[in-house]
Amino acid sequence: MHEALAVPAWVGFAYLIAGVCFVLALRGLSSPESSRRGNRYGMIGMLIAVVTTLITHEIASLPEILIAILIGGSVGFVIARRIAMTAMPQLVAAFHSLVGLAAVLVAGAAYLNPIPFGIADLDGVIHLQSRIEMGLGVAIGAITFSGSVIAFLKLNGNMSGKPIMLPGRHVINLGTLALILGLIAYFLTDQSTWVFGAVTALSFLIGFLLIIPIGGADMPVVVSMLNSYSGWAAAAMGFTLHNTAMIITGALVGSSGAILSYIMCRAMNRSFISVIAGGFGAEAGGGGGAAQTDRPWKRGSAEDAAFMMKQAEQVIIVPGYGMAVAQAQHALREMADLLKKEGVTVKYAIHPVAGRMPGHMNVLLAEANVPYDEVFELEDINGEFAQTDVAFVIGANDVTNPAAKTDKTSPIYGMPVLDVEKAKTVLFVKRSMGGVGYAGVDNDVFYMDNTMMLLADAKKMVEDIVKAMAH
Amino acid sequence: MDFVSILSIFVMACFVGYYVVWSVTPALHTPLMAVTNAISSVIIVGALVASAAAGSATSKWLGLAAVVLASINIFGGFAVTERMLAMYKKKDRKA
Numbered sequence: 001m002h003e004a005l006a007v008p009a010w011v012g013f014a015y016l017i018a019g020v021c022f023v024l025a026l027r028g029l030s031s032p033e034s035s036r037r038g039n040r041y042g043m044i045g046m047l048i049a050v051v052t053t054l055i056t057h058e059i060a061s062l063p064e065i066l067i068a069i070l071i072g073g074s075v076g077f078v079i080a081r082r083i084a085m086t087a088m089p090q091l092v093a094a095f096h097s098l099v100g101l102a103a104v105l106v107a108g109a110a111y112l113n114p115i116p117f118g119i120a121d122l123d124g125v126i127h128l129q130s131r132i133e134m135g136l137g138v139a140i141g142a143i144t145f146s147g148s149v150i151a152f153l154k155l156n157g158n159m160s161g162k163p164i165m166l167p168g169r170h171v172i173n174l175g176t177l178a179l180i181l182g183l184i185a186y187f188l189t190d191q192s193t194w195v196f197g198a199v200t201a202l203s204f205l206i207g208f209l210l211i212i213p214i215g216g217a218d219m220p221v222v223v224s225m226l227n228s229y230s231g232w233a234a235a236a237m238g239f240t241l242h243n244t245a246m247i248i249t250g251a252l253v254g255s256s257g258a259i260l261s262y263i264m265c266r267a268m269n270r271s272f273i274s275v276i277a278g279g280f281g282a283e284a285g286g287g288g289g290a291a292q293t294d295r296p297w298k299r300g301s302a303e304d305a306a307f308m309m310k311q312a313e314q315v316i317i318v319p320g321y322g323m324a325v326a327q328a329q330h331a332l333r334e335m336a337d338l339l340k341k342e343g344v345t346v347k348y349a350i351h352p353v354a355g356r357m358p359g360h361m362n363v364l365l366a367e368a369n370v371p372y373d374e375v376f377e378l379e380d381i382n383g384e385f386a387q388t389d390v391a392f393v394i395g396a397n398d399v400t401n402p403a404a405k406t407d408k409t410s411p412i413y414g415m416p417v418l419d420v421e422k423a424k425t426v427l428f429v430k431r432s433m434g435g436v437g438y439a440g441v442d443n444d445v446f447y448m449d450n451t452m453m454l455l456a457d458a459k460k461m462v463e464d465i466v467k468a469m470a471h
Numbered sequence: 472m473d474f475v476s477i478l479s480i481f482v483m484a485c486f487v488g489y490y491v492v493w494s495v496t497p498a499l500h501t502p503l504m505a506v507t508n509a510i511s512s513v514i515i516v517g518a519l520v521a522s523a524a525a526g527s528a529t530s531k532w533l534g535l536a537a538v539v540l541a542s543i544n545i546f547g548g549f550a551v552t553e554r555m556l557a558m559y560k561k562k563d564r565k566a
Contacts, residue, residue: 012472018513019484022510022513023487023488023491025506025510026488026491026492026495026503026506026507027491027494029495029496029499029502029503029506030494030495030496031496032496032498032499032556032559032561035499035502035556035559036553036556036557038506039502039506039549039552039553039556042506042509042510042549042552043549045510045513046509046510046512046513046515046545046549049513049515049516050515050516050519053516053519053520054519054523057519057520057523057524061522061523061531061535064522064535065519065522065523065535065538068522068535068536068538068539068542069538069539069542070542071539071542072538072539072540072541072542072543072544072545072546073542073543073545073546074546075542075543075546075547076542076543076544076545076546076547076548076550077546077547077550079543079547079551080546080547080548080549080550080551080554081550081554083551085555088501088505088551088555091505091547091551092501092504092505092508095505095508095543095544095547095548096508098512098540098541098543098544099508099511099512099514099540099541099544101537101540102512102514102515102518102537102540102541102544103514105518105521105533105534105536105537105540106514106517106518106521106533106534106537108530108533109517109518109521109522109527109529109530109531109533109534109537110517110521110530112527112529112530112533113521113524113526113527113530113531115526116520116521116523116524116525116526117517117520117521117524129474223504224504227504227507227508230507230508230511231507231511233511233514234511234512234513234514235481237514237517238477238481239477239481240517241516241517241520242472242477243516243517244477244480245513245516246513246514246516246517247477247480247481247484248480248484248487249510249511249513250481250484250511251481251482251484251485251487251488252484252487252488252491252492252507252510253488253507253508253510253511254485254488255485255488255489255492256488256492256495256503256504256507257504257507259489259492259493260492260500260503260504263497263500350497350498352497357500357501357504358497358500358501358503358504359497359498359499359500359501359502359503359504360501362497362498362499362500362501363501363502363555363558366555366558366559366560367558369558369560371560371561371562372498372559372560372561373561373562374562375498377497377498
């Protein structure tokens, strides 16, 4: 009377179709035109997976389940409708934490009641293979949960973005990891509750310890990495429950997060290990007393900026996280519209790590109705700065720093940067001369002859430029 | 299903994921994260099995709690992705 044997053959097909739908959902994202269709495939896949499960299991508690879906669904839906686009990184981190916690709860439920999952014999002795899968599943789930909670608190500003460095943290972390793996191995010989509980508790702890030393600038990597973990957690549960839809999805999400982490690391010229080890930008948060403001620089006004851009043939706008913080994207698009009316070509240049998560700037610009075919990635537009009249840098700093190309001693040396200094004129919107970027390095662009600093809040400055352009 | 066939599916899916994700345009990386979030909540399948099964009340409540969490993610993830994707527009050809 093994429950798994009683499952009809079509069920496997149904889960496979759900898995294929998820592949198509990701495939759709290769271009904005096909992306919405892709998203529909994702929804269909999820529907198939849920309905199949409900049909094939003896449901003793359908009303409760439907109420649970209704509660969760409406909460999720309302959040999704209301969330500001600038808050997307926090939202994604929060969602990751939910996947992690759900994985922990499912693993817990399977541990307490293994027979209906088909992973134990009739005496309740859990199969050895399932114990490993379950142990790994609960561990990855718990790490995803506590790690994402910390990432959320940092991104949401409830917790300082500064790295928190515990003494001897590498020893503590590696020791805890080894202990978790040891306990999972021990779980093979003893399925007592304390073993399962200890694995869970230690995994919650290590997730917390892993993320607290990582600074704000590295958040794009952290968010991608947790995305990957949430996938591996789903895959591990898929192995435990022998469910193809979960395994396929877990593998997709796991690779997706891993690739995004890799892209982010490459864009910062950092190794994944050094990001995980944490501590980057520890000195940068101090308020930037280190910046050498005694070097001469030029200050411009909104009127100067408006005049120069109106005379230009081509303007490239380089947005960064500061634009998101100031919520300047709508004013920026207004400015671009006025420039286009004057016959100026306007393009946007996005550095991969601009913002707090991969693609963050693109979403914000899209929200402000900037057409996506005016928005270019670093490697596609970098050659154009030399033929550009004005580079308009707003809320970005480190990603424009030429020291990354020339100064071998710079902490950001080797990082791919936007060649804004090659433009005839650089307009650099910045709050004040005092602050430096996350990497804590001074930017030579500030002091160039062809640079004009526009010191003000990004949104206010752009609004003033718009006003100045209007007459 | 034996372990080797499950592992084969997993490994193949990793390769599919690798190639599919590299083809995602960087402009859509944020929606990519939102939608992967939504689909990784397919873990709801396990939660449903737990909440449907008789035998352990605790297990059932854990399952129901997981159903709630996964549903937040599924509905929230797909809805927010849809909302973002709707904002990506091409240049207006009107002028």
